[in-house]
Amino acid sequence: MRRGPTQGTATTVASYGYDGDGQRIRKTTPGGSARYLIDPTTEWPQVVLESAGAQATAYVWGEVLRQQARGSAGTAATAPTDNVIPLAGT
Numbered sequence: 412m413r414r415g416p417t418q419g420t421a422t423t424v425a426s427y428g429y430d431g432d433g434q435r436i437r438k439t440t441p442g443g444s445a446r447y448l449i450d451p452t453t454e455w456p457q458v459v460l461e462s463a464g465a466q467a468t469a470y471v472w473g474e475v476l477r478q479q480a481r482g483s484a485g486t487a488a489t490a491p492t493d494n495v496i497p498l499a500g501t
Contacts, residue, residue, distance in 0.1 A: 432456070 428437030471478035
C-alpha cells in the first residue's frame with residue numbers, strides 16, 4: 412500500500428504476503444513485520460497465531476473469539492493461561 416499526493420512522492424506504508432489460498436500470512440510496515448498462522452480447517456479461515464518480533468498472540472476460536480493470549484514468541488501457544496485476556500460475553 413502506498414500513500415502520497417503523487418506517484419513520485421508516494422511512500423510504501425505496508426506490504427502484504429499471501430499463501431497459495433489467498434490468505435494473508437504476512438504484513439510489513441516501516442515499524443516491523445507480523446506473521447500470521449491460519450487455521451484453514453474452519454468454515455472461515457481464522458488467525459490462530461500472530462507473531463511480531465519477540466511478541467506472539469494466540470487466538471482460540473469457537474463461534475466467536477473465545478480467548479486471546481499474549482506473550483513472548485514461543486510462550487503464547489504453550490502457556491496461554493499466563494497472559495489470558497478475557498473477552499466480553501464469554
